[in-house]
Amino acid sequence: MSENIKQIRVALRNCGFINPESIDEYIAADGYEALGRVLTEKTPEEATKEIIDSGLRGRGGGGFPTGVKWDIARKVESDQKYVVCNADEGDPGAFMDRSILEGDPHSVIEAMAINGYCIGADKGLVYIRAEYPLAIERLKTALDQAREYGLLGEDIFGTGFNFDIEIRYGAGAFVCGEETALINSMEGHRGEPTFKPPFPAQSGYLGKPTNVNNVETFANIPVIFNKGAEWFASIGTEKSTGTKVFALAGKINNVGLIEVPMGTTLREVIFEIGGGIKDGKKFKSVQTGGPSGGCLTEKHLDTPIDFDNLLESGSMMGSGGMIVMDEDDCMVSVARFYLDFTVEESCGKCTPCRVGNKRLYELLDIISKGNGSNNDLDKLRNLGEVIIDTSLCGLGQTSPNPVLSTMDNFWDEYLAHVEDQRCPAGQCKDLIRYEVIEENCVGCTACARNCPVNCISGERKEIHHIDQSLCIKCGACFEKCRFNAISVS
Amino acid sequence: MAKVKSLADLKKMKEKLQSDISLRENSKHPEGMVRVKVAMATCGIASGAKDVMEFFTVNLQKRNVDAIVTQTGCMGYCYAEPTVEVKLPGQEPVVYGFVDIKKADEIIEKYIKQGEPVDGIIPVNYETIDKK
Incomplete structure (x- = not known):
């Protein structure tokens, strides 16, 4: 690999290269060959072992070894099993699953069929958020094409293996990315998580063994069979391959x-x-x-x-x-932003998450308004740790992370908010003041004309004055002043 | 289209598709076609990729350039959307960022018709699985 090229496209191998609405282009790019080879040349056990050997770990976040997950589902005996693709991408700022489904939907379909063969399922479901209309449309097109070519349906590649995929829509709840909540939602129940065990591999969708994997995880599967588990394991680190x-x-x-x-x-x-x-x-x-x-x-x-x-x-x-x-971002505000999100998205089933996160948010709010005490900082940490220890699912078990990690890494900033009532980044509105620097003010009236609440007074060519009791700290005066005559403190 | 009934069927199909594509794109023969790919994922479309794609489709035909315009998914350069890949016959593909109608016009007139380089090329910064 050359020195300055750091990227390798494996999951994104076709994204941006092929037309996502053309199965022909996917086939020309080695598409469905992995499925064909697995079905005709390997037993489910051998194919699963290949995934275990590749070291692939779940790309949805948890990092559980994918092959091991498949193996557990494979070993459970049942008349019916299911493969589920988790396309309920909910993290703010993450959009790779959408891009894969919009750019290379066939790779996910092919991988789900391989998964179905490995664990003994003839039915797949894609749980996708309804906010992704283009991804849904392209996925539907791809499913139709695959059926038309006989790559989904009955007797695939003449091997007697049957597999088909349905789409299920999510309403965009963050907690539905958690696999048990996702399964509840697919069954038409409230999107709430349940205790594990039983794991979905034992009792999942409609009480049947179910394997749930993320979109990006699936997108890696065909490559592992085309290039070999050893090749895949040679990329990345020893414990996190690929x-x-x-x-x-x-x-x-x-x-x-x-x-x-x-x-x-x-x-x-x-x-x-x-x-x-x-x-x-x-x-x-x-x-x-x-x-x-x-x-x-x-x-x-x-x-x-x-x-x-x-x-x-x-x-x-x-x-x-x-x-x-x-440098302009305030870490207390950042923590508060994420907490706001978690409070909104908590399903409310367990108390630590429902009430604890709300209290955590309130503490952060007090601190960012300059009314916090050292005692509040202690409470913040203790409460955070209790929520992690006692919540039912992954959402609550991780929701205090943004708070705890900012406390660990930016302790000074928390102290500044509490002890000096000061926001070092100048982001917390309640802790900043806009003032006129008298020496620089020429009385141009630009600030007064732009102030949305008319709290700046002063005659033309005379020094202006900001009425602090009315100021809403919008910063308009600061931006409009061309003479550096407004200070932020 | 016939059903794929066996692995051999699929391989045959793949070979045919691949050779069709390479005939179309790589022949030095004057009939070799220009291929334009417009990144049309949600991000690209939001930045105006649909208009750009239509502009290419309509204008390449109007200006008598033998070309295929297709859509692809996200190329990953969200900061530079809309992005467009242009492949002249027998040459390596080139990706342009920030392609609006004006830029598209420049790409057709200068790069596609005369082979002159146009500003705004995004360098390739990844390896593909075939090379690795």
Whole structure:
């Protein structure tokens, strides 16, 4: 591999290269060959072993070994089993599943059929959020084409293996990305998680053994059979093989979708592939793993990204959203933003998550308004740890991560909010003041004319004055002043 | 289209499809076709890729360029949408970013018709599975 090229496209191998609405182009790009070979040349056991050998781990966030998951479902005896594709992408800032379904839907269909053969299922379901109309449309087109070609349906490749796929729509609830909640939602029940065990592999959709995998995980499957498990395992690190797709967003120059081998460092991703921070500002933090993840800082930049390293750093892989923050972002506000999201998305079934996150949010709100005490900081940490320990599902077990990781990495900022009632980044509106710098003011009236609440007074060519009791801290005066006569403190 | 009844069927089909594509794109013969791919995922469409695709389809025909215009999924360059890949017969494909109607016009007139390079090329920054 040459020095400056860091990306390898495995899951995204066809995205942006083939026409997603043409099965012919997919077949020309080795499509359905893996399915054909698995069905005609391998037993389900051998095929499953190949996935185990490849070391592929679930790309939806948890990182559970995919082959092992398949093997468990394969060994359970049942008259009916199901394969489910989890396309309920809910992390703010992550869009790789949508891109794969919009750019290469056949790869997911092919992988689901392989999965069906391995575990002994003849039926697949794609659980996709209704907010992805284009992905749904392309997936439907692809399903029709595959049926027309006989690559779905009965007696596929003349082997007697039957498999077909249906689409199920989700209403966009974050918790439905959790597999038990997803299954409940597909059955027409409320999207609430249930205790594990029993795992879906034992009792899932309609009480039957069900294997649930994420879109990106499926997109990797055909490649493993076409290129071999050994080839796949040679990419990435020992315990996290293959590549990972990341959605770069936030204050970064090259916002977009990238795919790098596991073990690439954050520095390479952000500064080399991502092109660095917007407007030449200073890097402050990167949030990985969405609302379940944490904020990593400068000291983590050289950590190789894989499932275990990210967990150790207090964040997680999640589905692969990466939101980059610069010096102007306030970490208390960031934590509050994610908590706001979790509070909204908590299904309400278990108390720690339903009530605990709400209280966590309230504490953060008090702190960001400058009314917090050191005692509140202690409470924040204790409560966060209790929520992690006692919640029922992955949502609650990870929701305090953004708070705890920002407390670990940006303790000074929390202290500044509490002890000095000051927001170092100048983001918390209740803690900042706009004032006229008298020496610089020339009385041009630009600020007064642009103030939406008319709280700036002063005659033309005389020094102006801001009435603090009326100011809403919108910052309009600061932006409009051409004489550097407005200060923010 | 006939059903794929066996692995041999599929392989035959693949070979035929591949040779069709390579005949179309790689022959140095003047009849070799220009291929334009417009990234048409949600992100591209939101940035105006539909208009750009229509512009290419209509104008390449109007200006007598023998070309195929197709859509693809996301190429990953969200910051530079709409993105368009242009492949001249017998040459490596080139990806352009920030392609609006004006840029599309420039690409047709300069690059496609005369083979002159046009600004705004996004360098290839990944490896494909075949090379690795």
